[in-house]
Amino acid sequence: MKLRSTLELLQWKAGNGISDKAFTQLLKLIKEFLPEGNKLPETTYEAKEVTCPIGLEVQKIHACPNDCILYRGPHEDLEACPVCKASRYKIRRNDPGDIEGEAPRKRVLAKVMWYFPIIPRLRRLFQNREHAKLVCWHKEDRKEDDMLRHPVDGSQWRKVDRAYPEFAEDARNIRTTTIMMPALIQGPKQPGNDIDVYLQPLVEELQELWNTGVEMWDEYK
Structure with missing residues (x-):
């Protein structure tokens, strides 16, 4: 119940753009209403600590404001986009810059993508006995006749089976699962045809899954 409540509250926070400070105030308010000795986290930091062990990793990746590149890999340390020359950070009007004797001012990123790696989420699917069984349904439990009920x-689907028989043999090789949201891209406009720039981390994970594979614990088996 502690995990479920914390997850639902964090999802509500993310969906409504609630600040960490306001969320901490809400947690303290709810905690006061609950019976004494309840286990609800008191701060945003404690709430995130509750979810960390289950693999809800999030990567904050800087992006060009014109959707040219992600600041990762060979571009990780650049201050401006090598394609359009746009600054990595927002430029404030009448900004005096850092003042001697004072702490450096925090620079605001021009654009950010929040990436949710899929490999930890797939691992978590197999750590739950019920979910691990459902993932293998397409090979072990589906009804095989002449009716079309599912993409399987x-x-x-049969073309993939013929082309990659070794892949098709193991029911745990993922081809279709629950819908996963791999990324949130900062607005205000959609990237359009430049979406491929933001799909780079996902493509790299898919290549790792296909070419190498990853080990995971199968709670059902």
Whole structure:
């Protein structure tokens, strides 16, 4: 119940753009209403600590404001986009810059993508006995006849089976699961055809899964 309540509150926080300070105030208010000795976290930091062990990793990746590049890999340490020359940080009007004797001012990023790695989430699927069984349904429990009920009954699925028989043999090789949201891209406009820039981390994970594979604990088996 502690984990479920904390997750639902954090999802509400993210969905409504609530600040960490306001969320901490809310947690303290709810905690006062609950019976004495309850285990609800008191701060945003404590709430995030509750979710960390289950693999809800989030990566904050800087992006060009014109969707040219992500500041990662060879671009990680750049101050401006090598394609359009736009600054990595927002430029304030009448900004005097850092003042001698005072702490440096925190620079505001021009654009950010929040990436949710899929490999830890797939691992978590198999750590739950019920979910691990459902992931293997397509091979172990589905009804095989001439009816089309699911993508697994379609010609494209069978084409993959024929092209990659070793992959198709193991029911735990993922082809279709629950919907996952891998990224949130800062607005105010959609990246359009430049979406491929933001898909780079996802493509790298998919390549790792396909070419190498990852080990995981199967709670069902």
